[in-house]
Amino acid sequence: MDATAVDKQAVTIRMPQVWLWLIGVGTALLGFGAGFGVGPLVRALSDLIGSAPAPLRLAARLPTVWAVPTLTLLGAGIGAWMAAVAHRESPVVTVAAGHIAIHVDGAGLQVRRDRIDAVFTDGRDLVALDAAETELIRVRAGDLSAEHLRAAFDRFAYPWRGTTDPREADFTPWVDGTPDLDEAAHALLRTRKRALADKHPGAAEQALDDLRARGVAVRDRKGVQQYRRRSHPHHPEAPEA
Numbered sequence: 698m699d700a701t702a703v704d705k706q707a708v709t710i711r712m713p714q715v716w717l718w719l720i721g722v723g724t725a726l727l728g729f730g731a732g733f734g735v736g737p738l739v740r741a742l743s744d745l746i747g748s749a750p751a752p753l754r755l756a757a758r759l760p761t762v763w764a765v766p767t768l769t770l771l772g773a774g775i776g777a778w779m780a781a782v783a784h785r786e787s788p789v790v791t792v793a794a795g796h797i798a799i800h801v802d803g804a805g806l807q808v809r810r811d812r813i814d815a816v817f818t819d820g821r822d823l824v825a826l827d828a829a830e831t832e833l834i835r836v837r838a839g840d841l842s843a844e845h846l847r848a849a850f851d852r853f854a855y856p857w858r859g860t861t862d863p864r865e866a867d868f869t870p871w872v873d874g875t876p877d878l879d880e881a882a883h884a885l886l887r888t889r890k891r892a893l894a895d896k897h898p899g900a901a902e903q904a905l906d907d908l909r910a911r912g913v914a915v916r917d918r919k920g921v922q923q924y925r926r927r928s929h930p931h932h933p934e935a936p937e938a
Contacts, residue, residue, distance in 0.1 A: 707793040708849040712840040717784055721776035728772020731756070732765030787840040790823065792849040797825065799836055808833045816850055817858035818843050822916065824862065830927050832914045867925040868916065878924070882913055886922055889915070 735756045743749055749757075756764055788801040797816075798807045814828040821839030823846065826832060838846070843860060850857045862868070869877075871886050878886075885904045892900035908915055912927035 706795075707791050708852060709789060709791045710841050710845045710849060711789045712784065712787040713842075716840065717780040720780045720783060721773060724776030724779065725769055725773040728768040728770070728775075729765060731772070732768040733761065735764060735768070736761075783840070786837075788823070788836050788838055790836075790838065790841065790846065790849075792853060792855070794853050797834065797855075799823075799834065801836060806834065806836075810853070810855070813855060815856050815858045815863060817862065818846065818860045819862040819865075819916065820918070830864065830914075831912070832909055835914075835916065864925055868914075868923040869925065870918075871915075871922040871924050877926070878913070882908060882911055885911075885913075886915070886924070890922060893917075 735753060738749070738753065738757075740757075756768060759767060785802055788799050791798040791800075793810075795810050796807050797810070797813070798805065800806075808825060812827050812833060813825050814830075815824075815826040816834075817824055818838065819835075821837055822835050823838035823841070824832060825834040847857055873883055873887065875883075885908050889901050889904035889908070892898070892904060905915055908924075913924050914927070915922055915924050917923070
């Protein structure tokens with residue numbers, strides 16, 4: 698199940714297991730079809746461009762009676778790997794009366810309910826803001842049901858704001874050197890862009906944390922960083938007793 702009542706104090710939302718099965722079954726079916734079609738495909742490519750990729754040529758040499766089970770198993774194996782990656786990278790969101798907890802790819806985050814002034818989905822992201830409009834949470838949650846998220850937050854009377862960022866119009870595509878950001882913010886955005894391109898998520902997350910501390914919220918849209926500045930002054934929280 699994708700939404701599970703853990704107890705009277707919490708609801709957990711996760712990727713539906715059926716999606717993982719569909720990935721595995723879908724790639725196995727593709728492999729099954731490829732077993733019948735690889736020979737004609739290689740011949741067509743050879744006629745069109747004079748050659749075909751080596752793995753396709755190798756598969757085309759197999760008799761159909763061997764190509765079909767071999768490529769079906771290969772497709773199933775690729776599907777199992779893809780499902781494992783999707784499961785690892787999909788967040789698990791637990792909503793309780795006193796906090797939100799998020800676990801994804803071995804890392805965890807917990808935010809107290811009294812810090813949250815707004816929670817909503819923004820494209821594929823789940824976002825929570827505090828009273829100063831600082832992002833407390835922004836996590837990819839496109840694999841989770843928006844309806845189940847809304848129901849969980851409504852259950853505990855969180856300030857659910859729907860499926861659009863309340864400050865949507867304030868986001869601007871980042872252009873290096875624009876005068877509305879200081880050089881330190883531009884340097885952090887450059888660092889984050891390089892880290893994402895080089896697949897260094899830890900460095901990208903650190904740059905994002907530093908930008909948030911400076912009052913700059915960042916999101917990604919079609920490979921472009923978009924940002925907005927915090928409109929309200931930030932008042933550090935008093936130390937907890």
